[in-house]
Amino acid sequence: MKIEGRTFVVSGGASGLGRACVRDICRLGGNVVILDMNEELGPALIKELGAGSAKFLVCDVSDTGSIASAVMPTVSWIKETGKPLGGIIPAAGVGRPGLILNKANEPVPLSQIDFVLSINLRGTLDLVRQFLPALATSPPFSSDNERGVIVMVSSSAAFDGQMGQVAYAASKGAVASMTLPMARDLSRFGIRVVTVAPSMFESAMTAGMSDKVRKGLEKAMEFPARAGKPEEFSALVRHAIENVMLNGVVIRLDGATRMPSKL
Structure with missing residues (x-):
């Protein structure tokens, strides 16, 4: 699918990985x-x-009414x-680490679990759900009659999460698990579904890491031994959009x- 001449919805698009996607799409002639x-x-x-290629709407993806109003x-x-x-690119996400049972024999607060799930999971699914009717009625194009694509954001933690990353x-x-059934649905x-699972990337979520934690994570990396750049993430998202x-x-x-069990 060509990006030029199409509009894309990006949550979490004001910073980090989402912002890199927004810039790429606009550079290639799309609207966001x-x-x-x-x-x-x-x-x-x-x-x-430039206001001609992008529009900003305040939205809290953990609030279904806020999504509906957008x-x-x-x-x-x-x-x-025209x-x-x-x-649809649901890139809004949070990370709030916490051991499921800490040293004081206290379980992680349910509110902390709900906070992470409501944005990363429920917010992703709800955003996609509410914008799908508009995507499903977009005019198809190309001999494949493709209408569009959903690019979701998972994480390497889905496969090798560390201590404190249960939620x-x-x-x-x-x-990651809902990618295939959503594609089948x-x-x-004529709507495709692709999910990108990045490891540590330069983003608002990782900006607050201490040097000790960052260096510990870098030791677990093969090549390149550094955090990914937002532009490298958006390059893959761009390819996911373009490759039917x-x-x-x-x-x-x-x-x-x-990632190892612990640093």
Whole structure:
């Protein structure tokens, strides 16, 4: 699918990996609706890209009403620009580590589990669910009658989560697990589903890491022995959009890194 002439919805698009995707899509002639809670970074990115190619809407993906309130403005903007919806990229995510049972014999608070699941899993699924009717009615193109693509974000923690990552690994593992059944559900509409599972990348989530933790993680890496760059993540997302044969698959983007149990 060509990015040019299509509109994409990107949650968590004001920073980190989502922002890199937004920049790539706009550079290639697509439009983007940026959904994010950051009311400083969002407008700043719009100013950088130009209002003609991007639109910012405040949205909390853990709140189903907040997502619903973003659907109609998106559909209206698509009608104004004449660039039909071509993809949904739920890139909003959080990581809040915590041992399921700590040294004081206290279980992790359920509120902490709910916080991670509500954004990483429920927020991903709800965002896709609510924007799908618009994507399913986009005009098909090419001999394959493709309408669009959903590119979800899992994590290497889905496969080799570390100590303290039970909730995070559960949320990202679920995203990976729903890739194939979602692709099967949507195949009759000409909609593909691809999931990218990155390891440690430069993002808002990893910015607060201590040097000790960062160096410990780098020791577990093969090649390259560094955190991934947002542009390297967006390059794979771009390919997932453009390559019609990528469907129902989870792609690890981790430089052969396999995380140890603990640092």
